Amino acid sequence: xxxxxxxxxxxxxxxxxFVAFVAIVPWWGGALAAALLAAWxxxxxxxxQAWSVTEVGxxxxxxxxxxxxxxxxxxxxxxxxxxxxxxxxxxxQSTLLETGNTDTAIVLRGGSQAELNSGLxxxxxxxxxxxxxxxxxxxxxxxxxxxxxxxxxxxxxxxxTDANVELRGVGEGAWALRPNVHIIAGRRxxxxxxxxxxxxxxxxxFEHTALGSRFNLGGQPWTVVGEFxxxxxxxxxxxxxxxxxxxxxxxxxxxxSVTVRLQSPKAFDAFKAALASDPRFKAxxxxxxxxxxxxxELLTRAIRVLGTAVAIIMAIGAIFGALNTMYAAVAARTRxxxxxRAMGFRGGPVVVSVLIExxxxxxxxxxxxxxxxxxxxxxxxxxxxxxNFSQVVFEFxxxxxxxxxxLKWALAIGFVGGLFPALRAARMPVTDxxxxx
Amino acid sequence: xxxxHLVWSALFRRKTRTVxxxxxxxxAFLLFGLLDSVRDAFVGAAHSAAGxxxxxxxxxxxxxxxxxxxxxxxxxxxxxxxxVTYANWFGGYYQQPKNQLIAESVANNFFDxxxxxxLSPGELHAFHATRAGAVAGASLARRFGWKxxxxxxxxxxxxxxxxxxxxxxxxxxxxYHVTDPQLKGEEGALFFNWDYFDQAAAFGGGTAGWYIERxxxxxxxxxxxxxxxxxxxxxxxxxxxxxxxxxQTSFASQFANIGLLVGSIMGCVFFTLILLTGNxxxxxxxxxxxELAILKTIGFSxxxxxxxxxxxxxxxxxxxxxxxxAIAGVAVGxxxxxxxxxxxxxxxxxxxxxxxxxxMVLIGLLVGALPARRGxxxxxxxxxxxx
Numbered sequence: 001x002x003x004x005x006x007x008x009x010x011x012x013x014x015x016x017x018f019v020a021f022v023a024i025v026p027w028w029g030g031a032l033a034a035a036l037l038a039a040w041x042x043x044x045x046x047x048x049q050a051w052s053v054t055e056v057g058x059x060x061x062x063x064x065x066x067x068x069x070x071x072x073x074x075x076x077x078x079x080x081x082x083x084x085x086x087x088x089x090x091x092x093q094s095t096l097l098e099t100g101n102t103d104t105a106i107v108l109r110g111g112s113q114a115e116l117n118s119g120l121x122x123x124x125x126x127x128x129x130x131x132x133x134x135x136x137x138x139x140x141x142x143x144x145x146x147x148x149x150x151x152x153x154x155x156x157x158x159x160x161t162d163a164n165v166e167l168r169g170v171g172e173g174a175w176a177l178r179p180n181v182h183i184i185a186g187r188r189x190x191x192x193x194x195x196x197x198x199x200x201x202x203x204x205x206f207e208h209t210a211l212g213s214r215f216n217l218g219g220q221p222w223t224v225v226g227e228f229x230x231x232x233x234x235x236x237x238x239x240x241x242x243x244x245x246x247x248x249x250x251x252x253x254x255x256x257s258v259t260v261r262l263q264s265p266k267a268f269d270a271f272k273a274a275l276a277s278d279p280r281f282k283a284x285x286x287x288x289x290x291x292x293x294x295x296x297e298l299l300t301r302a303i304r305v306l307g308t309a310v311a312i313i314m315a316i317g318a319i320f321g322a323l324n325t326m327y328a329a330v331a332a333r334t335r336x337x338x339x340x341r342a343m344g345f346r347g348g349p350v351v352v353s354v355l356i357e358x359x360x361x362x363x364x365x366x367x368x369x370x371x372x373x374x375x376x377x378x379x380x381x382x383x384x385x386x387x388n389f390s391q392v393v394f395e396f397x398x399x400x401x402x403x404x405x406x407l408k409w410a411l412a413i414g415f416v417g418g419l420f421p422a423l424r425a426a427r428m429p430v431t432d433x434x435x436x437x
Numbered sequence: 438x439x440x441x442h443l444v445w446s447a448l449f450r451r452k453t454r455t456v457x458x459x460x461x462x463x464x465a466f467l468l469f470g471l472l473d474s475v476r477d478a479f480v481g482a483a484h485s486a487a488g489x490x491x492x493x494x495x496x497x498x499x500x501x502x503x504x505x506x507x508x509x510x511x512x513x514x515x516x517x518x519x520x521v522t523y524a525n526w527f528g529g530y531y532q533q534p535k536n537q538l539i540a541e542s543v544a545n546n547f548f549d550x551x552x553x554x555x556l557s558p559g560e561l562h563a564f565h566a567t568r569a570g571a572v573a574g575a576s577l578a579r580r581f582g583w584k585x586x587x588x589x590x591x592x593x594x595x596x597x598x599x600x601x602x603x604x605x606x607x608x609x610x611x612x613y614h615v616t617d618p619q620l621k622g623e624e625g626a627l628f629f630n631w632d633y634f635d636q637a638a639a640f641g642g643g644t645a646g647w648y649i650e651r652x653x654x655x656x657x658x659x660x661x662x663x664x665x666x667x668x669x670x671x672x673x674x675x676x677x678x679x680x681x682x683x684x685q686t687s688f689a690s691q692f693a694n695i696g697l698l699v700g701s702i703m704g705c706v707f708f709t710l711i712l713l714t715g716n717x718x719x720x721x722x723x724x725x726x727x728e729l730a731i732l733k734t735i736g737f738s739x740x741x742x743x744x745x746x747x748x749x750x751x752x753x754x755x756x757x758x759x760x761x762x763a764i765a766g767v768a769v770g771x772x773x774x775x776x777x778x779x780x781x782x783x784x785x786x787x788x789x790x791x792x793x794x795x796x797m798v799l800i801g802l803l804v805g806a807l808p809a810r811r812g813x814x815x816x817x818x819x820x821x822x823x824x
Contacts, residue, residue, distance in 0.1 A: 070716050077709040081702055111603040113534060116501070117595040119640070151499040163691050164499060218498070219673045249502075282601060310468060310702060317464035317706075320457040321713045327453065328720060385691050389501055 007423070015419050019412045027404050030411075050349035050356075053340060057333065057357045064332070067325045068361055074318035075365030075413050076372070078311055079406040083373035085307030086405070087396040088382065089300045095394040096296035096386075099232035100288035102265040104177060107258045107275060110282035114295070114387040115149045115257045122253035124281040129173075131274055133267035134260045137176055143261040145171040148242045150249050151390050152217050154206040163383075165206055166390035167196075167217065168234070169242030169255075177261050178230065186211045186226030191241045194248070197226035199235035201393035205383060209238075218248030233292065236383070236393040259288065295387045315413050322417025326358055330425040337425050338433025347426035354422035355415065362414025366407040373406070374398045440741075444748045447725070455753070458717040462757025463764065465710045466793060470765025471782075472699045473789045478622065478781035479695040480686065490655045491550060493684040494648040494665055497675040500688075501526075503644035504674055511668050512648055517661040519653045522547045523645035525631060529591045529605070531581055538577075540591065540627040541646075542634035548613075550649050553620050560585070560611030568633050571607035574624035575614045576773075583609055591627075596638045605637070618784045621773070650678075707800065715804040718750045722808035729812045730820035743813040750805030751798055758797035762790060 022030070040047040061068050107128050112118035120128070129144035136142055148169035153162040172191070175181065189195035203209040213224045222240070229235065246252065262268055265287070272285040286294075330337070337350055378398040386392035449455055494512065496502035503525065512521045524547060527540040545565060548556060556564070556572060564570045573583055583589060587609045597603050607629055615624045635642040650665065652658050662678035669676050679687075689695065722729070729742055737745075766785040773782060 066712075066716050066719065070713050073712050074709050077705045081705055109597075111592060111594060111597075113594050117528070151501050153497075153499050159690070161687055161690065219675075282597075282603075310472075313464050313468045313471075314706060314709075317461040317709070317713070320460045320464075321709075324454055324457045324713075324717065327457075382693065384693050391691065 007427075011419055011423055015416045018415045018419075022408045022412045022415075030408075046346065046349055049345055050352040053345065053349050053353035054356045056336070057329070057353055058360070060329075060333070061357075061361075064329065067328055070325050071318075071322045071358065071361040071414070071417065072365040072368065074321040075362050075410045076369035078314045078318050078413065079366045079369030079410050080373045081314060081369075082307055082311040082409060083370055083398060083402050083406045084377045084396070085303055085310065086402050087373065087377050087398045089303040089307065090399060090402065091382075091394045091397040092303070092384070092392070093296045093300045094397060095392065096233055096292040097289070099234065100290070100292035102268070102287050102289050104259060104261050104288045105268055105271060105285050106288050106291050107260070107283050107285045108256075110284050112284075115147075116151070116388040118256050120146070120255050120258060120283065121281065122255075124283060125255050125258050127278065127280065128258045128275065128283065129260065131260075131271055133263055133271040133274070135263050141173070143173050143176045144258055145174040145177050145260075146242065146255040146258045147171065147174070148245050148249075148251060149256045149388055150218075150245065150251075151388070152238070154208055154215070156205060157207055158205070163206070164385070164390040165202060166237045166386075166388050167245065168237045168239050169245035170239055171242050174239075177259055178234070180232070181228050181230040181234065183226050184229045186224075189225055189240055192244060193241070194220055194222045194244055195225045196222050196238050196240045197228050198224055199237050199239075200227060200229045201235040201381070202238060202391075203227050204381065205236070205391065205393050218245070220248050233386070233392060236386075236391055299384065311409065315409065318413050319417045322358060322362070322414065323420060326354065326418050326421035327424070329357070330354060330421045333425075334428065334433045338428065338430050341430045342434065351422040351426045354425055355418045358418025358422075359411060359414045362410045362417070363407065365414075366410025369410070370398075370403045370406045374403065440745060440748070444745060444752055447721075447745070448749050448752055450725070451721070454717060454720070458714060458753060459757040459760070461713050462710065462754055463761040465706050466758040466761025466797075467765050467768070468706055468761075469703060469793060469796070470762045470785050470789060471768065472703060473792070474765070474769050474782045474785055476695055476699045477783040477786070477789070479689040479692065489680070489682070490651050490658075491681040492650045492652060492658060492662060492665075492678055493681055494650065494676050494678040495646075495684075497666075497677040500647065502674075503641070503646055504648065504676065506643060506645050508645070508648065508668065508676075512650060512665055515661060515664045515668070517652055517654065517657055517664070518650045520546065520550055520651040521648055522550050523631070523648045524628075525634060525641070525644065525646035526595075527593070527629075527634065528595055529593045531589070531591060534592075536581075538591065538627055539625055540629070542631040543628045544631050544645075547628065547649075550651050551623075553615055553617055554613040554623060555616065556611050556613045560613075563610040564630070567608050567610050568630065569606065569608050570610040570633075571627055571629035572611040572613055573609060573627045575612050576621070576624040577627060578609075578612045583612075585609055585612060596634070596641050598637050599639050601639065618786065621784065622781075649681075655680075707796070711800055711804055714750065714753060714800070715807070717753070718746075718804050718808045721749070722746060722812055726812075726815060726820045727823070730815060730817045733815075733817050734821075739813045743809045746809035746812045747802060747805040750808070751801030754797040754801035754804075755794075758793055762793050 025033070041051040042048070107120070108115065108118035109120055125146040129142045129146065134142045134144055150167045150169070151164045152167045154165045155161065156163045183197070184200065186197070189197050198209045208215045209224060211224055211227065214221050216222070228239070242255065262271060268285070268287055275283045275285050340350065341347070377396045380396040381393060382396065383391045383393040494504070496504055506523070509521060509523065512518060522544045524541045524543045527542055529538050529540050530536050531538055548554060548561060554574070560572065564572050571589065578584070588606050589609055590604050590606045593603045593605055598605060613624070615621055650661070652661050658680060665678045666676050732742060733739075762785060769782050769785055773780060773784070
């Protein structure tokens with residue numbers, strides 16, 4: 001009895017060690033381990049024994065397709081869900097991270113955390129734009145854009161219900177500030193007119209965004225004159241002239257934020273200190289990289305926690321499914337294994353062969369799950385509420401790293417699910433096994 | 438019922454296998470319980486009697502744009518409106534930016550329209566009488582250890598005070614409780630007097646974020662909503678009035694299509710589960726063919742054998758499912774107690790159990806069907822001779 005418990009504990013320890021190993025090693029470590037295993041199977045006597053036992057085991061898989069598919073499908077489910085949810089987090093995070101960099105800075109009213117909450121008076125916006133750390137263009141004007149953020153409601157194409165869309169009023173400096181913004185259809189808005197340009201993803205997601213469309217915002221009619229592509233979060237926005245939008249929404253000459261291009265990333269600390277010590281207003285500067293990173297943190301973390309929790313629970317189900325299948329497989333081969341042992345095969349090859357079989361089934365499950373997640377969700381477009389209370393449209397990203405992570409989970413589940421049956425097969429008394437019906 | 442013992446011993450004929458299968462079933466239904474509680478929180482399964490008769494009026498343009506307070510008297514005069522109040526979003530955080538708050542400044546009669554938030558008459562009076570008074574939901578107060586009488590400094594993220602300070606200090610004069618478990622989420626807010634906000638805020642005073650109306654007859658709500666919106670039609674502050682449920686649902690749907698997300702995960706989980714339990718049942722019946730033949734020999738009819746096997750698979754699912762949902766209930770309770778009520782999870786309620794039990798029975802019948810048919814159709818002679 002005590003021996004049995006000791007064995008189980010030891011087995012658990014081995015399983016935990018393997019899971020930890022899989023979790024820690026990078027992909028090349030896994031490849032190296034696989035190569036070593038292959039070499040052992042091909043070159044040593046015990047290894048060749050193990051491989052021949054494995055071959056016999058594998059040849060019976062088609063006869064118990066139902067049971068084997070429990071392992072494969074169970075693990076495919078875990079990997080598929082895990083990869084899909086993490087691809088969502090990855091897509092959202094990278095969309096926001098690409099919006100920021102270290103040589104532009106965004107200034108908000110002290111303590112406001114998000115553009116929508118912030119407000120800066122006209123004097124403040126002028127002072128901020130003219131700080132010495134702000135880069136100037138060839139004509140000596142600061143590359144800065146005091147911007148206004150308002151939320152408008154437009155119907156979504158997918159559901160027909162209204163959703164929030166961010167309307168950003170930009171200053172003249174916006175184009176030099178964000179050189180990645182290209183007009184892909186139509187033209188830029190004309191300053192002073194009620195004209196809008198729409199981001200590429202906003203155009204996909206919302207009604208009334210085609211060139212030439214007219215709709216009411218702030219009680220006034222606006223015309224869409226162009227579509228732009230920035231490759232980042234701004235793609236979910238509508239842009240217009242800040243002065244015109246301020247007039248329509250009765251914002252006077254105050255603005256939500258000022259974004260500036262710095263002389264160099266190194267100038268940021270001096271810029272932040274200069275603003276912090278200015279007694280005329282309270283303002284916080286962050287690099288746009290920091291700002292957008294903060295905006296993505298909460299949701300990204302929430303999705304990753306959800307994904308991991310769901311995957312762990314599903315993995316528990318899958319492990320016990322695999323245990324059932326492999327115990328049944330071992331039980332069906334009791335006499336065969338006992339015969340091998342009687343002929344002089346050692347326990348090691350038997351253990352290894354059952355493990356390899358489970359790991360191969362698990363790998364198949366991992367590949368299938370990852371492939372399905374990739375086929376269904378890579379570049380799948382979704383949207384959620386961003387920190388400005390408006391829709392951020394982003395694409396799921398199924399990256400190689402996520403797929404590799406999925407395979408790790410598959411192997412870990414397969415190992416735990418195969419280890420216990422493998423050890424049972426090896427520890428079975430030969431005489432009992434030979435008598436088994 | 439008299440066969441329960443037979444079914445039970447058949448189920449646990451191979452203990453290890455059955456226990457392993459049950460653990461898989463538990464995992465599946467645990468996940469179902471947890472995800473359904475998240476879905477409920479978003480999709481707004483929380484329909485209360487008070488909620489059905491409440492309507493929300495926001496700016497048509499977007500709910501972050503405020504409305505003039507002059508609308509109050511005009512909405513009050515709309516036939517069918519029995520009470521109206523207003524509130525303004527405040528937000529802010531306590532001590533650290535990660536402790537974001539649901540904080541609103543509310544008009545005097547706000548709690549008349551929210552009878553599910555229970556305050557003692559003394560606390561309500563103190564709230565009205567204290568300029569910087571505030572009341573917090575019981576869950577929120579527990580989260581930060583607030584007691585009545587505490588002074589609570591809140592960092593504003595939108596509205597600084599006149600003079601530029603971001604720190605608003607409120608006197609906690611009451612703690613409200615929500616007893617309906619489906620509405621527990623409402624216990625996570627902080628309310629303070631709109632009049633104080635109006636006087637102290639550097640800007641944003643003099644406006645209402647949204648109006649809340651109670652309609653005398655919920656069946657006529659659509660007409661009342663149209664009448665309210667007609668007041669400000671073609672003005673520069675047009676409104677949109679909808680039921681509280683509709684408002685919350687459309688707000689939640691902007692976060693994500695939670696129904697679709699949860700639906701696809703659960704589809705995946707239950708597909709796997711059907712395969713897994715189906716395999717177990719097939720194995721169980723395959724092994725017992727001779728036993729089933731003996732049952733038939735001693736007089737069990739084909740139909741009884743069929744029902745015995747079906748009962749066995751339903752019992753397998755029901756055992757695991759009930760344990761899984763029970764664990765989910767405890768887990769949700771634990772998570773909510775630890776992370777506070779603003780976590781989007783509702784307690785596992787009757788609806789979830791009902792759906793869960795339906796799923797257990799359906800999946801049980803589905804996975805039992807093929808093995809049961811095999812048991813029913815077997816020929817005694819063949820089965821006994823092992824053919």
